[in-house]
Amino acid sequence: MFPILLLLLPIVSALVLLALPGSISKRVALVGSILSLVMVLYALNTLRFDAASANLVYNQIWLSSLGSNLSFSIDGITMVLLLLTNILMPLIILSTFNREIHKPKAYLTFMLFMQSALVGVFMATDGLVFYIFWELALIPIYFICLFWGGEGRQRITFKFFIYTLLGSLFMLVALIILYQHTTNHSFAISDLYAAGKSMTFEQQAWVFWFFFLAFAIKMPVFPFHTWQPDTYTNAPTQGTMLLSGIMLKMGTYGLIRWLLPMVPEAVSAYSNTVIILSIISVVYASCIAIVQTSFKRLIAYSSIAHVGLICAGIFSYKAEGIQGALVQMFAHGVNVVGLFFVCDIIQRNAGTDTIANLGGIRSVNQRFAFWFLVIMLGSVALPLTNSFVGEFLLLNGIYQYNVWYAAIGGLTIILGAVYMFRSYQAIMLGTTSGNTLMFASLKKSETLVFVFIVFIIMVCGIYPKIILDISALDVLKMIMH
Amino acid sequence: MNEIIIVAGLGILTLLAEIFNFKKLLMPVIIAGLGATLLISILELQGSISNSAMDANVLSMLDFDRFAKCFVILLTVIALFWVLINYNYFLDESSRADHLALILFAMVGGYCMVSYSNFVMLFLGIEILSIPMYVLAGSKKNSLRSNEAALKYFLMGSFATGVFLFGITLIYGTMGSFYVYDVRAKTTATEFALTPMFTVGVVMLISALSFKVSSAPFHFWAPDVYSGAPTSVTSFMATFVKTSAIAAFIRLFYTALPFVPDNFSRIFVVLIVSSLFIGNIIAVFQTNAKRLMAYSSISHVGFMLIAILFFTQATGVKALYFYAAAYSITTLAAFMVIKIVAEQSEGNDNISAFNGLVKRNPLLAGTLTIAMLSMAGIPPLSGFFAKYNMLFIALSQGYFWLVILAILASLVGVYYYFKIVIAIFTGVSVSTSSIQISFAQKIILIILTLLIIGMGLNGWVFEMI
Numbered sequence: 001m002f003p004i005l006l007l008l009l010p011i012v013s014a015l016v017l018l019a020l021p022g023s024i025s026k027r028v029a030l031v032g033s034i035l036s037l038v039m040v041l042y043a044l045n046t047l048r049f050d051a052a053s054a055n056l057v058y059n060q061i062w063l064s065s066l067g068s069n070l071s072f073s074i075d076g077i078t079m080v081l082l083l084l085t086n087i088l089m090p091l092i093i094l095s096t097f098n099r100e101i102h103k104p105k106a107y108l109t110f111m112l113f114m115q116s117a118l119v120g121v122f123m124a125t126d127g128l129v130f131y132i133f134w135e136l137a138l139i140p141i142y143f144i145c146l147f148w149g150g151e152g153r154q155r156i157t158f159k160f161f162i163y164t165l166l167g168s169l170f171m172l173v174a175l176i177i178l179y180q181h182t183t184n185h186s187f188a189i190s191d192l193y194a195a196g197k198s199m200t201f202e203q204q205a206w207v208f209w210f211f212f213l214a215f216a217i218k219m220p221v222f223p224f225h226t227w228q229p230d231t232y233t234n235a236p237t238q239g240t241m242l243l244s245g246i247m248l249k250m251g252t253y254g255l256i257r258w259l260l261p262m263v264p265e266a267v268s269a270y271s272n273t274v275i276i277l278s279i280i281s282v283v284y285a286s287c288i289a290i291v292q293t294s295f296k297r298l299i300a301y302s303s304i305a306h307v308g309l310i311c312a313g314i315f316s317y318k319a320e321g322i323q324g325a326l327v328q329m330f331a332h333g334v335n336v337v338g339l340f341f342v343c344d345i346i347q348r349n350a351g352t353d354t355i356a357n358l359g360g361i362r363s364v365n366q367r368f369a370f371w372f373l374v375i376m377l378g379s380v381a382l383p384l385t386n387s388f389v390g391e392f393l394l395l396n397g398i399y400q401y402n403v404w405y406a407a408i409g410g411l412t413i414i415l416g417a418v419y420m421f422r423s424y425q426a427i428m429l430g431t432t433s434g435n436t437l438m439f440a441s442l443k444k445s446e447t448l449v450f451v452f453i454v455f456i457i458m459v460c461g462i463y464p465k466i467i468l469d470i471s472a473l474d475v476l477k478m479i480m481h
Numbered sequence: 482m483n484e485i486i487i488v489a490g491l492g493i494l495t496l497l498a499e500i501f502n503f504k505k506l507l508m509p510v511i512i513a514g515l516g517a518t519l520l521i522s523i524l525e526l527q528g529s530i531s532n533s534a535m536d537a538n539v540l541s542m543l544d545f546d547r548f549a550k551c552f553v554i555l556l557t558v559i560a561l562f563w564v565l566i567n568y569n570y571f572l573d574e575s576s577r578a579d580h581l582a583l584i585l586f587a588m589v590g591g592y593c594m595v596s597y598s599n600f601v602m603l604f605l606g607i608e609i610l611s612i613p614m615y616v617l618a619g620s621k622k623n624s625l626r627s628n629e630a631a632l633k634y635f636l637m638g639s640f641a642t643g644v645f646l647f648g649i650t651l652i653y654g655t656m657g658s659f660y661v662y663d664v665r666a667k668t669t670a671t672e673f674a675l676t677p678m679f680t681v682g683v684v685m686l687i688s689a690l691s692f693k694v695s696s697a698p699f700h701f702w703a704p705d706v707y708s709g710a711p712t713s714v715t716s717f718m719a720t721f722v723k724t725s726a727i728a729a730f731i732r733l734f735y736t737a738l739p740f741v742p743d744n745f746s747r748i749f750v751v752l753i754v755s756s757l758f759i760g761n762i763i764a765v766f767q768t769n770a771k772r773l774m775a776y777s778s779i780s781h782v783g784f785m786l787i788a789i790l791f792f793t794q795a796t797g798v799k800a801l802y803f804y805a806a807a808y809s810i811t812t813l814a815a816f817m818v819i820k821i822v823a824e825q826s827e828g829n830d831n832i833s834a835f836n837g838l839v840k841r842n843p844l845l846a847g848t849l850t851i852a853m854l855s856m857a858g859i860p861p862l863s864g865f866f867a868k869y870n871m872l873f874i875a876l877s878q879g880y881f882w883l884v885i886l887a888i889l890a891s892l893v894g895v896y897y898y899f900k901i902v903i904a905i906f907t908g909v910s911v912s913t914s915s916i917q918i919s920f921a922q923k924i925i926l927i928i929l930t931l932l933i934i935g936m937g938l939n940g941w942v943f944e945m946i
Contacts, residue, residue: 063939063940065943065944066940131860132860132865136861139854139859143906146903146907147906147907153907154903154907158899158903161895161899162892162895162896165895166892169888169891170888172869173872173876173884173888176869176872176873176876180876180877
């Protein structure tokens with residue numbers, strides 16, 4: 001019951017929004033996304049007390065000639081991602097309040113369709129359905145970036161599109177190969193798992209690299225990251241939030257659900273290579289972030305560094321690593337949305353996000369400086385913030401795999417502190433420049449977004465058990481098999 | 482068989498209309514007649530009407546088996562949509578009855594091509610289809626390019642026909658029969674051995690049919706003819722003619738020469754890969770929408786030929802049928818928009834004519850976008866499922882590298898399809914006046930869009946054949 005409701009609710013609210021006048025469309029979208037959030041919390045409650053509940057599964061016969069059925073289910077791992085998506089959506093929609101947006105109806109409709117597709121990706125338990133939702137998620141974000149993006153958007157969004165499509169087409173080939181090894185010709189995930197295990201090492205290797213290409217491009221991991229900084233910088237603020245906050249997690253989620261349990265031999269043979277790539281992207285992206293002059297680009301590169309660590313932790317194939325990855329996926333989603341919102345406010349008020357041209361905002365707007373400070377501390381993994389738990393567990397997992405990898409990967413915390421503190425210092429402290437002199441005070445809706453984000457950062461940092469408990473059982477089950 | 486009789490009758494009626502001057506009534510009669518043809522063909526497929534004397538192997542010439550019946554339905558649907566879309570093509574011209582009659586006779590040719598059981602009938606079908614197309618390609622009498630297109634098409638087409646006839650003759654020489662099932666019996670017998678004469682005959686047949694489906698490297702006529710001919714005729718060539726030709730192609734192996742795809746698989750792999758790459762890569766550099774569609778159709782033929790390579794699989798023919806249906810409906814929709822937009826911009830059918838289309842008419846922009854996304858193979862549109870089926874059968878036969886190449890080629894395809902999408906949404910248009918379309922056109926656009934979206938989402942079309 002829940003899966004289909006979660007899929008349809010955003011679409012229904014998009015249709016309602018299209019039927020109503022444009023002046024209230026933002027509020028309609030907000031109400032719709034809050035309803036989805038309530039639904040997810042309700043599903044979370046069900047999962048807690050009755051993990052085998054029939055309400056968490058949806059099955060419908062669909063293309064029987066192709067061996068594919070519409071099947072979705074919610075378990076602990078999925079739930080973390082659902083929670084993230086549905087907590088972030090109201091915040092992202094709230095961040096459009098008090099903003100002049102060209103054609104708000106179309107903008108919000110695309111965002112809601114995106115939400116539906118993302119939820120579909122996280123819940124799908126059928127290969128073809130997963131692939132279709134995976135691609136569906138790409139279409140709205142492509143149009144969001146194409147219509148509402150900045151200068152040169154045609155070229156940049158196109159590069160982004162081609163890159164991700166390349167990855168997903170190879171994933172399609174991998175899925176077909178797996179399907180052809182199933183005994184009963186079905187795309188059901190359990191059959192695909194069995195098929196993957198029955199394949200020879202060479203076949204597993206092909207499937208592994210095809211899947212990995214798709215996921216690595218989505219995350220992105222070095223050397224497939226070149227689309228990311230331009231796209232993040234160029235997209236409208238909400239597009240960037242969707243891309244970095246939620247869409248990036250499609251890749252890491254895909255690793256956990258579709259890659260690790262699918263081809264175990266290939267995973268154990270190649271995880272070393274993948275972890276090395278991930279560690280390279282951690283260090284490389286952090287170093288590039290340090291020399292960035294634009295704050296938005298700096299956050300984009302920091303995102304590559306964070307996701308690199310998540311990827312390495314997942315491939316350590318330890319319960320700590322995967323649990324840490326899930327917590328960190330949640331934490332990174334919340335923090336990066338907060339950071340991009342900070343960036344959006346700076347850009348609107350100062351007219352620029354070039355770090356050198358800013359300064360002294362704290363003396364003009366102290367409240368804003370406070371919110372920014374907490375979010376920044378969250379993203380550099382200060383103890384008692386959400387990222388700390390995630391990065392600690394991730395490094396723990398990597399440490400168990402190889403001490404040196406953990407040592408080099410741990411640089412992310414130091415380098416992260418370098419670029420975040422330096423930019424905070426340059427932007428918020430010092431003397432005001434002409435750009436920042438007239439920095440306006442925060443609107444109510446903006447404060448509301450910050451309050452929620454900071455609340456989540458603190459709660460998950462002080463009492464991480466609420467996130468860890470959701471997925472603990474399912475992660476253990478996965479590791480055991 | 483009934484369909485051939487009805488449509489041929491309609492053609493003769495159209496010629497009479499010119500003489501007896503009831504041209505005003507003509508279009509409704511034709512549309513009703515085509516509707517009746519469609520209805521009858523569906524009932525025949527279901528078995529509600531059966532006339533075994535007329536359907537099963539008429540004089541060893543035509544055989545209306547399930548394959549033929551299904552393709553007749555598809556061809557009739559395409560023709561019906563085509564006539565509805567191009568209603569005004571026949572109203573504006575002075576010699577509309579002639580054009581309409583030519584289209585109807587071409588349809589008869591198409592029906593013969595999908596239902597032949599004799600090489601002679603295949604030849605006749607190709608000629609009945611081609612000769613009206615030569616004339617129609619030049620039907621814009623005052624346009625130099627239209628005349629050029631007609632001449633080019635005629636010269637190269639008749640050359641291909643000659644090659645085809647030569648091929649049939651060589652096969653007749655070795656087999657002693659034109660009847661496909663005789664040939665099949667002889668070629669599948671154990672004592673059969675490939676003789677040089679027979680091999681040359683088969684290669685000639687393959688070349689001639691490759692010309693007809695405009696697969697690379699036999700594609701050189703297609704871009705010039707597509708862009709020179711009137712847009713209505715181009716859309717008929719890209720959909721109806723192409724579907725009949727590809728169906729005739731696969732039927733050749735399905736009925737007469739089942740061993741050929743296996744033994745000649747290298748030829749087919751070359752045809753497939755060169756069509757995919759030549760079509761897609763040259764399309765990238767096109768600025769004219771019709772030329773772009775011509776090259777894109779070459780690449781789609783590359784995909785469709787994959788089915789021929791694996792027609793012995795039960796899914797091979799199904800996959801081809803679905804691909805042809807999805808491709809034809811999508812192409813009809815795309816050409817409908819191209820035609821309407823070109824008429825509004827004084828015949829300019831360059832991609833720049835689509836700049837800012839979304840502001841001028843959102844419905845046209847939406848339909849063309851959906852059509853382009855479908856051709857690019859974005860799920861859940863029908864174009865994705867069509868490509869998916871092809872990749873699937875190729876992988877199931879172990880053609881791993883073919884699949885990788887097909888994927889890379891279709892990524893190139895995404896580039897030019899999105900060039901149009903980007904022009905529609907972000908281009909700055911010269912003219913800001915909105916484009917008015919009639920209520921009937923709106924309905925057709927919406928139906929076509931829904932078909933493009935919905936055809937893949939249920940397995941109905943796929944399972945039909």
